[in-house]
Amino acid sequence: MAGKHVLLIEDEPHIAEAIRFILSRAGWQVTLHNDGQDAIGVIASAQPDVLILDLMLPGRSGLEILADLRSGNGGQKALPVLMLTARGQLRDREAAERAGASAFLAKPFANADVLAAVRTLAGEEAG
Amino acid sequence: MPRSALTGTRIRERRTALRMKQADLARDVGISPAYLNLIEHNRRRVGDALLEHLAQVLGVDPVALAEGAEGVLFDGLREAAAAAAMGEAEPELERIEEFVGRFPGWAALLAGRQARIGQLERVVESYAERMAQDPFLLTSLHEVLSAVTSLRSTAAILTDTDDIEPVWRTRFLTTIREESLRLSDTAEALVGYLDTQEEAETGLSSPLEEVEAWLAARNWHLPELEGPRPADGERLIAGVAELASSAGRRLALMHIAQAAQDARALPMEPLLAALAAEGPEPARIAARTGAPIPVVFRRMATLPPGIEGMPPVGLVVCDGSGTLTLRRPIAGFVLPRFGAACPLWPLYEALGRPMQPIRAVVDMAGRLPQRFLTYGFCQPSQPGGFDGPLLMQAMMLILPVPRDMAQEARPVGSSCRICPRAACPGRREPSILTEA
Numbered sequence: 001m002a003g004k005h006v007l008l009i010e011d012e013p014h015i016a017e018a019i020r021f022i023l024s025r026a027g028w029q030v031t032l033h034n035d036g037q038d039a040i041g042v043i044a045s046a047q048p049d050v051l052i053l054d055l056m057l058p059g060r061s062g063l064e065i066l067a068d069l070r071s072g073n074g075g076q077k078a079l080p081v082l083m084l085t086a087r088g089q090l091r092d093r094e095a096a097e098r099a100g101a102s103a104f105l106a107k108p109f110a111n112a113d114v115l116a117a118v119r120t121l122a123g124e125e126a127g
Numbered sequence: 128m129p130r131s132a133l134t135g136t137r138i139r140e141r142r143t144a145l146r147m148k149q150a151d152l153a154r155d156v157g158i159s160p161a162y163l164n165l166i167e168h169n170r171r172r173v174g175d176a177l178l179e180h181l182a183q184v185l186g187v188d189p190v191a192l193a194e195g196a197e198g199v200l201f202d203g204l205r206e207a208a209a210a211a212a213m214g215e216a217e218p219e220l221e222r223i224e225e226f227v228g229r230f231p232g233w234a235a236l237l238a239g240r241q242a243r244i245g246q247l248e249r250v251v252e253s254y255a256e257r258m259a260q261d262p263f264l265l266t267s268l269h270e271v272l273s274a275v276t277s278l279r280s281t282a283a284i285l286t287d288t289d290d291i292e293p294v295w296r297t298r299f300l301t302t303i304r305e306e307s308l309r310l311s312d313t314a315e316a317l318v319g320y321l322d323t324q325e326e327a328e329t330g331l332s333s334p335l336e337e338v339e340a341w342l343a344a345r346n347w348h349l350p351e352l353e354g355p356r357p358a359d360g361e362r363l364i365a366g367v368a369e370l371a372s373s374a375g376r377r378l379a380l381m382h383i384a385q386a387a388q389d390a391r392a393l394p395m396e397p398l399l400a401a402l403a404a405e406g407p408e409p410a411r412i413a414a415r416t417g418a419p420i421p422v423v424f425r426r427m428a429t430l431p432p433g434i435e436g437m438p439p440v441g442l443v444v445c446d447g448s449g450t451l452t453l454r455r456p457i458a459g460f461v462l463p464r465f466g467a468a469c470p471l472w473p474l475y476e477a478l479g480r481p482m483q484p485i486r487a488v489v490d491m492a493g494r495l496p497q498r499f500l501t502y503g504f505c506q507p508s509q510p511g512g513f514d515g516p517l518l519m520q521a522m523m524l525i526l527p528v529p530r531d532m533a534q535e536a537r538p539v540g541s542s543c544r545i546c547p548r549a550a551c552p553g554r555r556e557p558s559i560l561t562e563a
Contacts, residue, residue, distance in 0.1 A: 015277050015280065017298070017302065018280035018281050018284060019280070021295065022280070022284065025288070107272045107276040108279045109276065111283050111287075
């Protein structure tokens, strides 16, 4: 669905660039941000349809940002959130689910998985 | 007390070593020479009371007569039997003595292999602990995963996108080059780090471990510090291979200063006299000699080997943060190399109750749980004066449980990561082991 907006908060520039390329080619508008500290303000002003959030970020962890978001800060309590982490351990996944993540991808992931997850979260048919 | 089939043989060996006639020993312990003869030829089992009496007359510990040197061998074989997995052949435990008697070489080999397996399991556990806690490893793994993710995504874009613009192609090729270099650098650093750690694993990885290895090589006793003119600390540690780092040498000098002070406060002669009179009971030794309990603990844990009536002793010391600052091991009581110890150790109970002596029997978790008698004590100090900080030092003396002691035992472990007690109320984190 062209024109839908993804906000990607990821501090690894090459990963962010690759995801932006994949999503842009699929018709998404992608905004990049690389810091956790001011993430809630960025979410509030960007008003994305889907948020892709890395778990380990400088300034503030993805889990804290997510919990903050779900408590109502940022003005998008029900925003679909895809969590990314460099540690695919079960405990990270459980912590992300407890914090209110809508979906979860462990690095390293396939490009197709990112695209499918974003489409699903946006209510499109995956694949 | 568990009895080896060879108890009688040891009684005979000890008697003949003392050049004592069979009739004299029989008379001294109140049995007939014929009965003693049957015992010495392992044709009659010895009751606890008689064994104690024989040991007293022969001047040895009853345990030494009952179990002898092969006690360790039996322990190793029982451990090997206990390690047999479900569905494996079940060893005939009831014939263990016959096995040792008929095939001593095979028995020693099997027990030796079991000991080696135990060592390797401990190495694996220490690596698992390190993996879970080492910030360098965690950061490196994060770097590796990030680089691999970048490479995977970027390479897939380049191969899967037919109509990619030249500017993007160039950017992604640059990314691949940069991430490849990053992966290479991280891998190199990781290998270098693990090499260092492997070296440390076979040797020593912290100043405390250096000091403990040096003391272990000295049987934890420094005779040079006994007597009116103790040796100079610098001379004592000169050229000691185990004390490789300057921090290790500084720590060793601190230990020597404390040990010399303890030797002055409780010299060997009155200590041995008190031990002979009171047995290995630190509070009674302290009362008899007038030495403070911490000094008695440290002196008991650093006695020369082979003192009659003195069982093997372990000692752990911690500061107010609970960090272990000294670990003298005792067989069967597993001391953690990394991270915090079991919060249920009486050591930490003592830390919370300064100046109150604590005695507790504990069961150390393991494949073959072992029972120990522990004494805990915490001594506050204020080296900076009234305005200085209050410092705590707790210590725990660990001894084998006397066989006549019937006291409820407290279940404890080594540290949560390697403790199989799943339902422990003191558990901080999940174990890497399953409940035994």
